[in-house]
Amino acid sequence: MARLNASELAQRLGREAEAVCRHYLSNGRKQGNYWQVGDVRNTPGRSMFVRLTGSEAGKGAAGKWTDSATGEHGDLLDVIRDSLGLVEFFDIAEEARRFLSLQHPEPGPRSRRSGKPPAPSGSSEAARRLWRMTQPLAGSIAATYLRNRGITDLRETANLRFHPNCYWRPEGDGATETWPAMIAVVTDLDGIITGAHRTWLKRDGSGKAPVDPPRKAMGNLLGHGVRFGCARDVMAAGEGIETMLSLRQALPTIPMAAALSAGHLAATRFPPHLRRLYIVRDNDPAGDSARDSVMDRAIEAGIEAITLSPMLGDFNDDLVSFGLEALRAQIRVQIAPEDVSRFMTL
Template structure:
């Protein structure tokens, strides 16, 4: 098939809209002049509507779709890309051309196949595909959530994004749900994404979703972390994302890393440039154990280790309860004097 423009591909797909839907949105069903499904990623449900007939282009065109729950909308090229987890338009266009070359006289009998095989559940590749489906943090429900936790300075947080309809599956079995989720990219020291962390949110961003657990990680996590800033000779490392973002409010120029749990904090990788490590302690037995283990590893590697301790459970608790100025004062007396002028933000 000749190389067609995106608009021409969308028009041709629109002529075969029902076949496209049966093929890529197999969890839906036809309802009158529409195909109804949960969302563009082929989740079972009834929130998304695809127009099966209509004009070739513009408003009311065949193949146009709208998700009533999320407000998302688009055309059948989006359906192909999102349902298969394709990131590059060249791959989406190639898949569309491949589909259009198939016979579609009996679309309901066609098996759904793809040259893009599913990634193993919980794998690094699954984490990378999830990351490719996310959207920017700023202006999203994830920003609303973080601001509700007292975290207002979101500069340098490109590794945090939002997925508007992220799957949540109960660990003991049961129906799958979809919730908005803040997605954090877990990377190694070279910046390669090895995993992802999901924090499911309430639909208005006012807090974490009322699911148990509201947080899950996937991929290769051991030794890796959610990183903020490029590692220099000094950095801070702690457990939770909100804890680290709270500390960054007082030390915005210091590179930091969230290891996501006490066990992973104790095993975090050291950059060869690192000379001083601030260990951001959570105030519980697991936090104490992680601190002790990390101190021993740092000393063994010739790295100075300094513990930063919160007044309450963690530094986000401190920020929410006492405010930024109190947090700055608390941190100032715990860090090395030369790091105060180097990394600490001046009061506004």
Template sequence: MARPDASDLAHRLGRQAEVVCRHYLSNGRRQGNYWQVGDVRNAPGRSMFVRLRDSPKGQAGKWTDAATGEHGDLLDIIRESCDLLDFADVVAEARRFLSLPHPEPEPVSRKSANTPAPSGSAEAARRLFAMSQPIAGTLVETYLRKRGFTALHGTGSLRFHPRCYYRPDEHSPTETWPAMIAAVTDLDGRITGAHRTWLAPDGAGKAPIDIQRKAMGDLLGHAVRIGVPGTVMAAGEGIETMLSLRQVLPDLAVAPALSAAHLAAILFPPELRRLYIVKDNDPAGDGARDSLIDRAGAAGIEAIVLSPEMGDLNEDLRHLGLDALRAGLRPQLAPEDVARFMSRAA
């Protein structure tokens, strides 16, 4: 695949070779310094080997199928596993993947890999996210679609865990429930925490438990990041609130901070010039809004508040409908952002 951008993209993917394999060749498994799977189209089996580290024998990401003699790099894996034909689509998918948050590489030492991470720590959050799977075809997708979400592109920061531990307090036995796992990342995309939303076994709603959502790790200043931020982005409290905004503005990067206190402290990307603050209609939301407006102004960032008709934007979406949500948000946006971000949804 000798095309412009191919060498650079393949090299960047090679630095995360194991993460690429876990994502696109999910039917395989790690064997020493190789990823072993059936073929480049992600069939179960053991005939194809992907090199996970640079060595005198070859670069990370190079693969060979012993059964067929086929060989290539990680761009070929993306092309074949996603059934893409045009090189432009392969490049777009590779760039999308590289923009997503990813857990830290697995420790090389077996001893360190088997050492339990401290409960609630950033390391425990990274391991939980690594053990989870993409949401396509899972109960998380079922749950989100029942909440009114049809635009789920760019949601690589959300994953599904089929049996996530739940313990209401230290005196109660541990239970397991399916859960939506959201990666909390810093501005460099490094996972610092995770947020769990426990779900009902059929995905129709949240689990019937006392505490349905809980965060872990280092959250202060960080957020769940959906989409790639540029000069304009939006920040708010809840994941579902911000996904609701993306139903109307599908190309706008959003950052759920998970609580009013953490929203007030969210860190700004250096290129940010306009920040939409999505508030919830409650006193905590008002306080977070005012604090964030002051911080944005001090940093030379224009702050614009987006307010719901009901309690939050997801209530608006579910009870009033997409057209009403769009009509309510349009006059609150900067005119240039209506043309830039709302064009596909108009």
């Protein structure tokens, strides 16, 4: 498909104006033939109006918007730019094409303005772009999902956010679907984003979406993790996000990292000043193997390694089945005595 210019892209977006607004201006709502929201950056409010119907071009075109509070105006390419915090037109156009499910342009010269090629699917750059499209976790369907799993203490969870319409693509042939998703960002020890993890959810937050698989990761994951808190001398590391968040209900201030799989847990990188590592084991053969690998590496590095074991399959199973007080009692006897008073605050 030939490369579309800005006006052509804006017209194509205008034909899908309501879908564009629901995706990028999700804090607004439809009012007659308009979408009403606070501003082009998706702030809740009512001062910005987007035309949902109209001609393809000109002042009354579908997709044209005006902010009555500031006098700003523009089209849906501006909505994509400002709602995602993009700068370069190359990135804005790529996002518009992705939304419209257009073919990427044939390989050719890189963008004159950005000098950057499209982000390869599943790459760290693709993960960073996905992260820029997310919304806060608080009050979202993702928070509802976690609450239904017994996870209510969400302090220091800035690395978790929400996407209202995240694309899910099957492994083989099949139609692409959109579902709400909890998005977790994967970072290295310096806080640099290397990947992302998606958990697709039912539209009411009552469970995972009916897709297979309901979870996928992207980017560079090996040795990195989804981090909760800043690790210094003590930290806990395990596999799943919900496993670690469940443990965090009992140990709300201990720094943690979810490696996302047993294989990646085995390759967890240790902070330079770490002296005690809690290895959060999943109760299966892969979990045992990962625990053994991490423990051997920790001991070799002079780090004290202590295993935390669930009663059932993992700590989220324990939390849901037995409740928080039982989980606290279970953890209290497994951690070092000096860490009880340090990390088991109520």
